Amino acid sequence: MADRPLSGGQTAAAILALALIVGLAGDACHVAAGTTTYEWDGVPTVWRSAIWFPVALAGSVLAAAWLSERAGTPAVRTRTRADAVVGAAVVLALYAVTALLNDTPATVSVVLVGAIAVAVWAWWDPSPGALAVALAASVLGPLAEVAVVSLGASAYGEQVDGLGGVAPWLPWLYFAAGAVAARLWPALRG
Amino acid sequence: MADRPLSGGQTAAAILALALIVGLAGDACHVAAGTTTYEWDGVPTVWRSAIWFPVALAGSVLAAAWLSERAGTPAVRTRTRADAVVGAAVVLALYAVTALLNDTPATVSVVLVGAIAVAVWAWWDPSPGALAVALAASVLGPLAEVAVVSLGASAYGEQVDGLGGVAPWLPWLYFAAGAVAARLWPALRG
Amino acid sequence: MADRPLSGGQTAAAILALALIVGLAGDACHVAAGTTTYEWDGVPTVWRSAIWFPVALAGSVLAAAWLSERAGTPAVRTRTRADAVVGAAVVLALYAVTALLNDTPATVSVVLVGAIAVAVWAWWDPSPGALAVALAASVLGPLAEVAVVSLGASAYGEQVDGLGGVAPWLPWLYFAAGAVAARLWPALRG
Numbered sequence: 001m002a003d004r005p006l007s008g009g010q011t012a013a014a015i016l017a018l019a020l021i022v023g024l025a026g027d028a029c030h031v032a033a034g035t036t037t038y039e040w041d042g043v044p045t046v047w048r049s050a051i052w053f054p055v056a057l058a059g060s061v062l063a064a065a066w067l068s069e070r071a072g073t074p075a076v077r078t079r080t081r082a083d084a085v086v087g088a089a090v091v092l093a094l095y096a097v098t099a100l101l102n103d104t105p106a107t108v109s110v111v112l113v114g115a116i117a118v119a120v121w122a123w124w125d126p127s128p129g130a131l132a133v134a135l136a137a138s139v140l141g142p143l144a145e146v147a148v149v150s151l152g153a154s155a156y157g158e159q160v161d162g163l164g165g166v167a168p169w170l171p172w173l174y175f176a177a178g179a180v181a182a183r184l185w186p187a188l189r190g
Numbered sequence: 191m192a193d194r195p196l197s198g199g200q201t202a203a204a205i206l207a208l209a210l211i212v213g214l215a216g217d218a219c220h221v222a223a224g225t226t227t228y229e230w231d232g233v234p235t236v237w238r239s240a241i242w243f244p245v246a247l248a249g250s251v252l253a254a255a256w257l258s259e260r261a262g263t264p265a266v267r268t269r270t271r272a273d274a275v276v277g278a279a280v281v282l283a284l285y286a287v288t289a290l291l292n293d294t295p296a297t298v299s300v301v302l303v304g305a306i307a308v309a310v311w312a313w314w315d316p317s318p319g320a321l322a323v324a325l326a327a328s329v330l331g332p333l334a335e336v337a338v339v340s341l342g343a344s345a346y347g348e349q350v351d352g353l354g355g356v357a358p359w360l361p362w363l364y365f366a367a368g369a370v371a372a373r374l375w376p377a378l379r380g
Numbered sequence: 381m382a383d384r385p386l387s388g389g390q391t392a393a394a395i396l397a398l399a400l401i402v403g404l405a406g407d408a409c410h411v412a413a414g415t416t417t418y419e420w421d422g423v424p425t426v427w428r429s430a431i432w433f434p435v436a437l438a439g440s441v442l443a444a445a446w447l448s449e450r451a452g453t454p455a456v457r458t459r460t461r462a463d464a465v466v467g468a469a470v471v472l473a474l475y476a477v478t479a480l481l482n483d484t485p486a487t488v489s490v491v492l493v494g495a496i497a498v499a500v501w502a503w504w505d506p507s508p509g510a511l512a513v514a515l516a517a518s519v520l521g522p523l524a525e526v527a528v529v530s531l532g533a534s535a536y537g538e539q540v541d542g543l544g545g546v547a548p549w550l551p552w553l554y555f556a557a558g559a560v561a562a563r564l565w566p567a568l569r570g
Contacts (some may be wrong), residue, residue: 025491032487048487076272082456082506089499096492100484104290107222107238111215112286119279126272266462294480297412297428301405302476309469316462 004190011189012062018088018184019061022177023054026095033099035167037155050153060141061181064133069185073129079187087124087180087187094120094176098169102159106168109160113169117176130182137178138171145170193380201379202252208278208374209251212367213244216285223289225357227345240343250331251371254323259375263319269377277314277370277377284310284366288359292349296358299350303359307366320372327368328361335360383570391569392442398468398564399441402557403434406475413479414537415547430533440521441561444513449565453509459567467504467560467567474500474556478549482539486548489540493549497556510562517558518551525550 006014024047030036031048043050079087094116101109121134142163148154149165160167196204214237220226221238233240269277284306291299311324332353338344339355350357386394404427410416411428423430459467474496481489501514522543528534529545540547 025495029485029488029491032485082502085502085506086499089495089502093492093495093499096488096495099488100492105219105222108219108286108289111219112283112290115215115279115283115286119276119283122272122275122279126275295409295412298409298476298479301409302473302480305405305469305473305476309466309473312462312465312469316465 006189008189011185012066014188015062015065015184016058018084018188019058020054022088022092022095023057023061024049026092027053027057029096029099033102034157035099035102035160036157038153039155040153052153056144061177061184064137064178064181065184068129068133068182071129073132074127075125075129075183075186076127077125077183079125079183081188081190083124084180084184084187087120087184090120091177091180094173098167098173101169102157106162109167109169110172113172114175117172117179120176121179124180125183130179133182134175134179137181138175141174141178142166142170195380196378198379201375202256204378205252205255205374206248208274208378209248210244212278212282212285213247213251214239216282217243217247219286219289223292224347225289225292225350226347228343229345230343242343246334251367251374254327254368254371255374258319258323258372261319263322264317265315265319265373265376266317267315267373269315269373271378271380273314274370274374274377277310277374280310281367281370284363288357288363291359292347296352299357299359300362303362304365307362307369310366311369314370315373320369323372324365324369327371328365331364331368332356332360385570386568388569391565392446394568395442395445395564396438398464398568399438400434402468402472402475403437403441404429406472407433407437409476409479413482415479415482415540416537417535418533419535420533432533436524441557441564444517444558444561445564448509448513448562451509453512454507455505455509455563455566456507457505457563459505459563461568461570463504464560464564464567467500467564470500471557471560474553478547478553481549482537486542489547489549490552493552494555497552497559500556501559504560505563510559513562514555514559517561518555521554521558522546522550 027036028048031038038050040050043052045051046054094113098109098113101112121130124130145166146164149156155161156165156167162168163170217226218238221228228235228240230240233242235241236244284303288299288303291302311320314320335356336354339346345351346355346357352358353360407416408428411418418430420430423432425431426434474493478489478493481492501510504510525546526544529536535541536545536547542548543550
């Protein structure tokens with residue numbers, strides 16, 4: 001891990017790169033497992049995702065990271081680039097775990113993903129500011145996906161569409177991603 | 191996380207609240223997955239648990255935390271309230287994981303839960319004192335559940351009742367919970 | 381955890397002991413789940429493993445740990461014996477998790493095991509030196525297993541033999557083990 005701080009543009013590029021890796025790999029798990037299906041034909045795909053998915057996801061992560069940095073709410077813990085790799089990898093692992101839960105009762109999947117998401121926040125940066133970003137992500141992310149599903153662009157599997165057409169554990173996956181995104185800017189800038 | 195130390199009564203209340211959340215959510219996973227079944231009719235239930243379960247569990251966690259504090263065995267690591275949230279969330283995640291293991295060979299489930307339990311102890315407080323509490327919990331907890339099962343109050347599923355009527359991984363789940371409980375008092379008091 | 385540094389021979393013995401525990405318990409999971417099968421009759425077994433497996437594995441871990449120590453590449457983090465227990469337990473938990481993935485699409489299992497493996501490296505010692513050992517292990521370990529499978533000594537299950545006869549997630553399991561092995565010598569010596 002290099003020690004020199006990155007410029008603003010470099011930091012943004014690093015966040016986009018990390019979000020693209022996590023988003024594309026995680027979404028590939030969901031498509032492979034049948035957790036989600038893309039419904040529109042003729043849309044270009046990147047790996048297993050329709051092209052609009054990584055664009056929207058990476059843009060959202062960058063916006064969350066940048067707005068959190070601008071808001072200037074105090075962090076409890078100072079995070080390094082190596083910590084950011086741990087955080088992003090743990091969110092990706094959680095993303096992959098959700099692809100294993102298609103036959104799992106919702107009580108179990110929601111408690112499992114929720115407990116890990118809370119642990120991620122309390123480990124990464126147990127601050128009110130990161131909690132606010134995590135909570136906002138846990139509401140806005142699933143609402144956006146409900147809209148996408150309503151448009152018919154994608155669908156969750158029959159056994160995991162119980163929350164307005166999306167998976168019941170989805171808010172907690174966004175919670176974990178939002179908590180990490182909240183401090184990604186200073187962590188990657190160095 | 192507020193910085194002011196809690197009084198003894200407040201610390202006890204915080205421990206009870208945390209134990210109730212973890213116990214009720216974890217037990218709801220076990221009931222939803224068929225890992226455990228409550229057999230007595232007419233007993234009031236809280237979420238998915240017969241009412242005696244959260245009472246016994248929260249009381250036991252509080253007793254373990256308070257006795258560990260009174261015993262005064264030295265901790266290797268000083269833990270904060272945020273750490274306690276991580277510890278409790280990890281124990282709850284492990285609790286939920288056990289609800290996924292009903293069709294898993296006992297060798298795999300015992301090694302998996304055991305490895306995570308040992309990691310929890312070695313991360314949270316790798317001290318002889320916390321190990322002693324974890325080991326005591328790993329014996330006393332399953333023995334108490336064997337007694338409950340013998341009384342006919344609850345039952346483990348057919349595929350996970352191989353340890354005297356309870357699950358073979360149960361000692362390791364108690365081990366992890368006991369390790370964390372051992373230092374919950376100072377962590378939550380602040 | 382005792383505080384006195386170990387001699388070279390004691391350190392080597394501790395590494396062998398840890399590698400034997402992790403290797404035998406992890407391999408028992410693979411055999412119990414049908415992930416791997418030993419094909420040669422008449423070979424003495426230790427727990428569920430043909431005797432050559434723990435010998436080869438423990439020897440390889442010791443060699444990796446000793447060569448890394450001799451190479452003298454700088455570590456980013458100083459690790460203690462308690463950390464080594466966490467690291468070994470996490471690798472064993474990951475080993476056990478792979479035994480749950482026989483019916484999982486390769487995309488999901490590779491992303492899950494890969495994400496956890498990267499998190500292990502970035503947590504344990506996010507240094508170029510540990511990365512080099514992890515990468516070397518991720519190539520040499522699976523190549524050795526491909527050779528063993530070619531000799532007919534063991535076999536992976538039909539659904540998890542897609543990488544030249546071995547499991548597609550196997551490089552990542554070796555990656556995690558290699559990353560931890562890279563700093564096991566100083567961690568256990570104390």
